[in-house]
Amino acid sequence: MSIPLEHDYIGLSEAPSMERASDKISSASSSTISSESEKSTALNLRETELRLGLPGSESPERKPQLGVSLFGKDLEDKTNGYSLGSLKGFVSGAKRGFSDAIDGSGKWVFSVNGGSEVDLGKGAKSCMPGPAMKDVAAPSSPKPVQEKKPQASAANEHASAPAAKAQVVGWPPIRSFRKNTMASSAKNNEDAEGKSGLGCLYVKVSMDGAPYLRKVDLKIYCNYMELSSALEKMFSCFTIGQCGSHGLPGRDGLTESHLMDLLHGSEYVLTYEDKDGDWMLVGDVPWEMFTESCKRLRIMKGSEAIGLAPRAMEKCKNRN
Amino acid sequence: MAYSFPEEVLEHVFSFIHTDKDRNAISLVCKSWYEVERWSRRRIFIGNCYAVSPGIVIRRFPELRSVALKGKPHFADFNLVPDGWGGNVYPWIAAMAMAYPMLEELRLKRMVVTDESLELISRSFKNFKVLVLSSCEGFSTDGLAAIAANCSGRFSEESRISSFDLLSFATFFLSNQTKRYNRFELKPACEVDIGSPISLIPDFAHHWCPSTFPAWPPRCPSLRTLRLNRAVPLDRLPNLLRRAPQLVELGTGAYSAEHRPEVFSSLAGAFSNCKELKSLSGFWDVVPDYLPAVYPACSGITSLNLSYATIQSPDLIKLVTQCQNLQRLWVLDYIEDSGLDALAASCKDLQELRVFPSEPYDMEGNVALTEQGLVSVSEGCPKLHSVLYFCRQMTNAALVSIAKNRPNMTRFRLCIIEPRTRDYQTLEPLDVGFGAIVEHCKELHRLSLSGLLTDRVFEYIGTHAKKLEMLSVAFAGDGDLGLHHVLSGCKSLRKLEIRDCPFGDKALLANAAKLETMRSLWMSSCSVSFGACKLLGQKMPRLNVEVMDERGRPDSRPESCSVEKLYIYRSVAGPRSDMPRFVWTMKTPS
Numbered sequence: 001m002s003i004p005l006e007h008d009y010i011g012l013s014e015a016p017s018m019e020r021a022s023d024k025i026s027s028a029s030s031s032t033i034s035s036e037s038e039k040s041t042a043l044n045l046r047e048t049e050l051r052l053g054l055p056g057s058e059s060p061e062r063k064p065q066l067g068v069s070l071f072g073k074d075l076e077d078k079t080n081g082y083s084l085g086s087l088k089g090f091v092s093g094a095k096r097g098f099s100d101a102i103d104g105s106g107k108w109v110f111s112v113n114g115g116s117e118v119d120l121g122k123g124a125k126s127c128m129p130g131p132a133m134k135d136v137a138a139p140s141s142p143k144p145v146q147e148k149k150p151q152a153s154a155a156n157e158h159a160s161a162p163a164a165k166a167q168v169v170g171w172p173p174i175r176s177f178r179k180n181t182m183a184s185s186a187k188n189n190e191d192a193e194g195k196s197g198l199g200c201l202y203v204k205v206s207m208d209g210a211p212y213l214r215k216v217d218l219k220i221y222c223n224y225m226e227l228s229s230a231l232e233k234m235f236s237c238f239t240i241g242q243c244g245s246h247g248l249p250g251r252d253g254l255t256e257s258h259l260m261d262l263l264h265g266s267e268y269v270l271t272y273e274d275k276d277g278d279w280m281l282v283g284d285v286p287w288e289m290f291t292e293s294c295k296r297l298r299i300m301k302g303s304e305a306i307g308l309a310p311r312a313m314e315k316c317k318n319r320n
Numbered sequence: 321m322a323y324s325f326p327e328e329v330l331e332h333v334f335s336f337i338h339t340d341k342d343r344n345a346i347s348l349v350c351k352s353w354y355e356v357e358r359w360s361r362r363r364i365f366i367g368n369c370y371a372v373s374p375g376i377v378i379r380r381f382p383e384l385r386s387v388a389l390k391g392k393p394h395f396a397d398f399n400l401v402p403d404g405w406g407g408n409v410y411p412w413i414a415a416m417a418m419a420y421p422m423l424e425e426l427r428l429k430r431m432v433v434t435d436e437s438l439e440l441i442s443r444s445f446k447n448f449k450v451l452v453l454s455s456c457e458g459f460s461t462d463g464l465a466a467i468a469a470n471c472s473g474r475f476s477e478e479s480r481i482s483s484f485d486l487l488s489f490a491t492f493f494l495s496n497q498t499k500r501y502n503r504f505e506l507k508p509a510c511e512v513d514i515g516s517p518i519s520l521i522p523d524f525a526h527h528w529c530p531s532t533f534p535a536w537p538p539r540c541p542s543l544r545t546l547r548l549n550r551a552v553p554l555d556r557l558p559n560l561l562r563r564a565p566q567l568v569e570l571g572t573g574a575y576s577a578e579h580r581p582e583v584f585s586s587l588a589g590a591f592s593n594c595k596e597l598k599s600l601s602g603f604w605d606v607v608p609d610y611l612p613a614v615y616p617a618c619s620g621i622t623s624l625n626l627s628y629a630t631i632q633s634p635d636l637i638k639l640v641t642q643c644q645n646l647q648r649l650w651v652l653d654y655i656e657d658s659g660l661d662a663l664a665a666s667c668k669d670l671q672e673l674r675v676f677p678s679e680p681y682d683m684e685g686n687v688a689l690t691e692q693g694l695v696s697v698s699e700g701c702p703k704l705h706s707v708l709y710f711c712r713q714m715t716n717a718a719l720v721s722i723a724k725n726r727p728n729m730t731r732f733r734l735c736i737i738e739p740r741t742r743d744y745q746t747l748e749p750l751d752v753g754f755g756a757i758v759e760h761c762k763e764l765h766r767l768s769l770s771g772l773l774t775d776r777v778f779e780y781i782g783t784h785a786k787k788l789e790m791l792s793v794a795f796a797g798d799g800d801l802g803l804h805h806v807l808s809g810c811k812s813l814r815k816l817e818i819r820d821c822p823f824g825d826k827a828l829l830a831n832a833a834k835l836e837t838m839r840s841l842w843m844s845s846c847s848v849s850f851g852a853c854k855l856l857g858q859k860m861p862r863l864n865v866e867v868m869d870e871r872g873r874p875d876s877r878p879e880s881c882s883v884e885k886l887y888i889y890r891s892v893a894g895p896r897s898d899m900p901r902f903v904w905t906m907k908t909p910s
């Protein structure tokens with residue numbers, strides 16, 4: 001059924017999502033983050049797995065071993081690698097931040113899933129790194145990039161602020177929790193309209209026949225398979241009819257047939273509009289190139305995909 | 321000596337006297353009153369846990385039921401106190417476990433509370449009712465679970481597990497542990513703070529669903545306060561409100577969802593049902609479309625905390641102007657001057673205003689919030705007496721206006737974000753402005769300064785601020801004279817905290833005696849030499865002079881070298897014994 005050449009980037013033969021998650025974490029980690037995630041256990045990987053539910057859906061059962069430990073105790077050691085400045089410049093905060101905050105003790109419980117469901121499930125306009133981001137930041141009491149004021153501060157009345165100012169410890173006098181919450185909320189505001197900000201890249205996803213659109217953050221995924229899986233979940237409610245006829249597999253992982261059926265099979269084709277305004281078939285170019293050029297996604301009815309992707313159309317016909 | 325009244329009568333009379341100040345005064349009258357008073361005192365507040373030892377407290381007050389303790393200095397909130405500094409509550413718990421088996425309440429602030437301590441609390445006090453941990457750290461949900469498990473059956477109607485502010489948090493509901501501690505579904509509690517916006521949320525969000533906790537929150541007619549965690553989604557809120565329509569204080573979870581009319585109307589309906597609601601907070605990740613759902617409840621709202629709500633001025637104005645009875649507002653600077661104008665026009669009962677910066681590290685400033693906003697509110701709100709205001713520009717004229725408009729001001733904390741900022745119109749220091757504040761506001765008991773300030777402002781403060789109890793100073797002053805003015809002039813001063821000011825030895829040594837009348841003095845990045853600290857420590861046996869220096873032993877440097885941080889506090893317990901490696905107490909030669 002699969003034609004490896006065409007589906008290179010979607011990767012039919014790739015490992016199940018759990019290991020994918022670890023790749024995602026490590027590949028996506030911003031260089032400013034210290035690599036404490038190496039100690040992540042399989043357990044933790046499961047927790048970092050993206051689970052995109054529709055609004056109101058529940059997060060799956062949590063592993064019992066994940067208790068909670070409190071910031072003051074466990075995270076103080078971690079602060080060294082952090083600075084508030086770098087926190088602001090995070091690449092797509094939540095998911096990465098979460099992995100970095102995990103320490104080997106497995107005592108952390110983060111709001112990734114609950115939070116990510118809430119955030120992504122609603123397809124909100126704002127790019128929200130999600131509570132996990134704040135969870136990371138808040139407890140670590142990050143010490144801002146320090147510039148110690150000289151102890152005998154000169155009573156220099158002409159001292160004026162230089163343009164590029166390093167942060168002074170404890171100034172302005174804002175509590176750590178508020179500092180960190182606002183740092184991540186500020187990111188939300190900047191990227192609200194899906195501009196390609198540092199942190200996220202939200203693009204609209206429309207599906208023919210669906211009453212409303214969704215938005216996804218392309219930066220969260222590192223390959224087509226993840227994107228497909230996410231879209232599948234997002235739009236599953238509109239394809240129940242079709243899914244049913246193919247026999248719905250266990251939803252935990254991806255199955256080739258389901259994926260193919262949904263997106264390239266019987267009815268739908270996943271396409272995107274690139275920077276030039278052309279509608280392209282998803283899957284032809286390397287993932288990175290795709291994320292850079294994709295402006296919006298459209299799940300197109302197969303019947304409309306004429307001329308867009310002749311091979312895809314052929315597949316449709318073959319299936320039917 | 322004949323007693324006028326039998327002790328029982330005295331005791332009965334004293335039972336009507338509640339404030340610490342009055343109780344302390346009573347105990348000074350004569351020995352017999354001292355004795356009666358100390359046996360009948362039930363509550364105590366210890367503002368500095370190192371000022372006294374557990375043993376001393378227990379010896380004097382054998383029948384306490386409620387203890388409040390504070391640990392770290394206030395500047396710990398801004399990361400100025402290194403970790404490991406101290407403030408561990410365990411020695412207190414251990415001592416009280418033996419001495420006060422009937423202890424009911426414990427309120428801790430800025431202390432290190434380990435799981436061990438919590439477990440000890442849960443085992444030791446049969447009648448325990450109230451635990452409040454503010455800005456504490458060091459514990460995990462294990463500790464809280466111990467409290468909940470062992471105290472649960474004994475929590476009475478008044479019991480509550482309160483929220484954990486700041487550094488450390490745990491939610492009351494653990495994922496799997498909740499299954500073991502099912503019985504404390506907070507049925508008896510009247511205040512539930514599923515507090516921390518920070519952590520543990522997914523478990524809560526997950527487990528709090530109809531199938532796991534069908535009756536949660538239980539129909540708890542005494543539930544008055546409920547603050548949800550950030551990850552509790554908005555669509556759960558209506559249901560919850562319907563189960564607890566008698567709520568007085570509500571903290572929402574996430575206040576965003578896709579706009580769905582049925583969720584909106586359900587929410588609006590639920591809010592209109594909450595007739596007792598007085599306080600709203602939360603509003604995490606707010607989506608403005610859903611704000612109008614709150615309007616039905618607004619007329620009763622007296623306290624509104626929007627300080628995490630990243631919504632813009634127009635939406636803020638619409639919400640705030642609905643709350644005609646508002647007394648307290650915490651908000652981000654997105655409200656801008658226009659919003660504050662609207663506030664001044666609509667909320668005539670406003671008493672407290674806090675405006676927080678949305679982008680504190682942005683040098684440019686992102687919002688149209690200036691000194692004018694504060695002036696408007698001071699003009700329009702006659703009851704305004706408590707202000708915390710972050711802004712980027714200020715003038716002396718504005719401060720003078722505010723001072724004249726609001727002579728009833730009691731707490732005035734102004735933070736101009738850039739240190740040493742001048743009056744932007746006249747380019748002068750802001751001495752005159754703050755001078756007007758202390759001169760006109762005779763009841764002022766808390767003041768925080770910012771902007772460019774010379775010794776003159778301290779002269780004004782020393783001259784006029786006779787009721788000032790707490791003063792916070794940063795990047796101000798010219799020399800020792802400034803500090804001298806404050807220490808010699810402010811009669812009521814209890815807490816003084818200073819950072820990055822050119823204050824040195826002379827003022828400190830000249831006013832050494834004053835320090836014994838205060839709770840504490842903090843000085844960091846100033847010019848106090850190690851030699852002066854030693855001298856102070858030697859001369860003042862009832863002061864603990866603690867030098868904090870992460871560069872290493874202070875005596876490895878010349879005595880004239882300034883110390884990094886200095887924390888001086890009066891104590892009857894002598895130097896403490898739990899200092900970390902970067903803290904040295906200047907000892908009195910014995």
